[in-house]
Amino acid sequence: MPSFSSGVGGKVTVGTTDLNIRTWSAEEAETSAETTHSGSSGIQSSIHVDRVITGTVEADWDTDANPRLNPPNIITGTTVRIRAYIGTTGKTFDITTARVTGVSVSSDVKGKVSYSFTYTSSGAWVDPT
16 A cells, blocks of 8 residues: 655755745756767667756745845855755755755735745755655
8 A cells, every 4th residue: 555745844954944945846857968860760869968956945934044144045046955855754855066046036915925946956966765
């Protein structure tokens, strides 16, 4: 019988700062180079070049842990360490060097201030096991 995990209790730590997140994502992808040639009999071929992990974090603005300050230093172009925890399983994506590629801040006049940021890995990471 399958056993599923809940996202409740999950968190994102940037450097040493825990963020008040709503959601996070991590997408792994591969870059390949096409190697199709006259001898490939009309079938496209390619080779693996590298792997990358990209993602988004959506969080609530915490005035006690301002995301723009250092830490956690969530500013486009900076590099940070991201650990994305999968619920309360103790498993994480540990991205030692992630480049912040975009930041968005939203201020709801009938609600709270929130922000999100996107990231791309720069080097290896540790998969949750």
